[in-house]
Every structure is written in C-alpha cells, then in structure tokens.
Amino acid sequence: xxxxxxxxxxxxxxxxxxxxxxxxxxxxxxxxxxxxxxxxxxxxxxxxxxxxxxxxxxxxxxxxxxxxxxxxxxxxxxxxxxxxxxxxxxxxxxxxxxxxxxxxxxxxxxxxxxxxxxxxxxxxxxxxxxxxxxxxxxxxxxxxxxxxxxxxxxxxxxxxxxxxxxxxxxxxxxxxxxxxxxxxxxxxxxxxxxxxxxxxxxxxxxxxxxxxxxxxxxxxxxxxxxxxxxxxxxxxxxxxxxxxxxxxxxxxxxxxxxxxxxxxxxxxxxxxxxxxxxxxxxxxxxxxxxxxxxxxxxxxxxxxxxxxxxxxxxxxxxxxxxxxxxxxxxxxxxxxx
Ligand code: ASP
Numbered sequence: 001x002x003x004x005x006x007x008x009x010x011x012x013x014x015x016x017x018x019x020x021x022x023x024x025x026x027x028x029x030x031x032x033x034x035x036x037x038x039x040x041x042x043x044x045x046x047x048x049x050x051x052x053x054x055x056x057x058x059x060x061x062x063x064x065x066x067x068x069x070x071x072x073x074x075x076x077x078x079x080x081x082x083x084x085x086x087x088x089x090x091x092x093x094x095x096x097x098x099x100x101x102x103x104x105x106x107x108x109x110x111x112x113x114x115x116x117x118x119x120x121x122x123x124x125x126x127x128x129x130x131x132x133x134x135x136x137x138x139x140x141x142x143x144x145x146x147x148x149x150x151x152x153x154x155x156x157x158x159x160x161x162x163x164x165x166x167x168x169x170x171x172x173x174x175x176x177x178x179x180x181x182x183x184x185x186x187x188x189x190x191x192x193x194x195x196x197x198x199x200x201x202x203x204x205x206x207x208x209x210x211x212x213x214x215x216x217x218x219x220x221x222x223x224x225x226x227x228x229x230x231x232x233x234x235x236x237x238x239x240x241x242x243x244x245x246x247x248x249x250x251x252x253x254x255x256x257x258x259x260x261x262x263x264x265x266x267x268x269x270x271x272x273x274x275x276x277x278x279x280x281x282x283x284x285x286x287x288x289x290x291x292x293x294x295x296x297x298x299x300x301x302x303x304x305x306x307x308x309x310x311x312x313x314x315x316x317x318x319x320x321x322x323x324x325x326x327x328x329x330x331x332x333x334x335x336x337x
Pocket of ligand 1: 095196197215216217218226227228229247248249250251252
C-alpha cells in the first residue's frame, strides 16, 4: 500500500481504535465523556507551595540536592539534573551511573533522558564511559537537532561536549559480576532486582515542571538492552500545563503501557496524581499474570504540586522535598495478598 494511504487508513482504524480503548477505560475510571487536550479545569495553584522536588526510592541526598538547587533559584530542569547526578556519581549505587552493574559481558552502559517545561526533551542510551548521562541528555536536547543518541554516537558526542571519560566498572561491581558469572542466571528479585533507577520531577519557584531519569538498567542485562528509563513517555514524561510522571522497575513492562505518558494524560482528564499512578499500575497487572514476579513503581506530580505514587509490591518509597523538608514516604502497593 502506498505510504500516504497507509498512514491515512491507520489513522482511521488502528489509531482510532487505540484512542477508543484508552477513552473507554478512562470513562470507567472517571465517568468523563470526552478526551481532554487541555486541563479539565484550571487547577488552583498556590505558588507558595513551590519549589518541590520528588524522586523515586529513598535517594535522600539526591532529592535534597535538587531541593536546595531549586531554593537557590535554579530552574526545574537544572535542579533535577543536579539532583540525579548525586546518584550517578555515587559509587555505592549499583543501579545508576558509575558503579552500576554491568551487562552479561561486563560492560557498564547507562541510559537517561530529560524533559523540560517547554516540552523539549533529550535522551541517551547504551552509553559507556561517561557518568553524567542526564546532563548529556540535556546536551542532546540543546545542541543537536535530535532527541536521542545511542551507543558510540552518544559517546563521541559526550567527548566533543567535554564530558570526562571514565571507567564505570568499579572493583566491587566487577567482583559481583564475576561471582554472578559462576552460575549466570538472569533473575530479577523484587525491590532488590538490581534496578533502582532515579526518576526525578521538580517544580521551580515559578511553577514550571521538568524532570530527569537515569539508570544503568537491569543488572547483567543482554548487551545492547535498553529499558524504559531513557524513553520519553515511558520512564519520564512532563507536560508543564498538567504535571509529570516517572517510573522505575521492570522496564519492559513499563514500555508496553507507556506508563509515564499515560499518567500525565490521565491527570489531564482531571484525575489526581495518586489515582493516575494506580491506574497505570492496573494497566500492567490486569494484562500480565506474571506481575507477582516483578516490581513497577510510578511517581507523579501535578501542576498544583500534588503528588502521588503507587507500585505493585510493598517496599517502594519516594522522596519529597518541600518547604525545606526532605521526606521519605512509603508508597501504597497493589499486591496485598
Ligand atoms: N526501569 C529500569 C530499566 O528497566 C530499571 C529500574 O528502574 O530499576 O532499565
């Protein structure tokens, strides 16, 4: 079929069907009758609530760093990048940045993305030898006509941009990998599944929202494997009119439901950040009998600064920095049996 016709037909059938499906489940949830492209009602915004920084897991120092950067007047994106850099540089964190666990062949490769309040975004995937990949993703956004750079291309770009080349495999990670190789079984374990990505969302003093997401991906992944974290819409999504969302957990499952985009779209339809995170988890568990074997967790924030979070299994927490208070909050979960 001629390409143009195919696209036209697809928009009348496939895409139409896809929209129909999401609308009907949205209706069940909200009893709203139409797709909202603008926020349903203008959210009452109290600027004195800002700034706010939230992030996945108990990354206390990273979240505090972002909160302090926001208080010092930095914009939401720069604060988020400064915040996640704390974990990228933390050698003890085996799931983000330098010190991250390698793939099955011993290569540490990192993925990251950023999205700003104008809706611009940048991403890098499968990058070896450079620690601050969220900052690199921002460079892709600002300095190239592209959104995503992968592998060698991203590494060459990092060099040109003046990023410092480093060996990302620490002695501890190498030893753990050598130990793993003795009986190389790929078996993620819930909550310690060796994948605690940092996804961070910030609202600055002006009320603008941006985010960053950075990871070394699943430990002992196949060479070349990329998960949800650097995929805009899956690991992270921000719409400055509505809010933002970020994900952590089994990337393959998050990608199948484009979870972060879904959460922002649900919030656009008037749903709270908490309900939106719950619905995004429901989409996964309702279609996947294997949910008992993996963790997925989402965090979200709306334009008014209300936050939400939800996960499949107990054990996930999030951080929230507001009014100079950096708080760790346990997150409600689906699997209560
Ligand atoms: N979502 C990440 C990935 O699949 C891992 C994680 O969040 O822990 O690469």
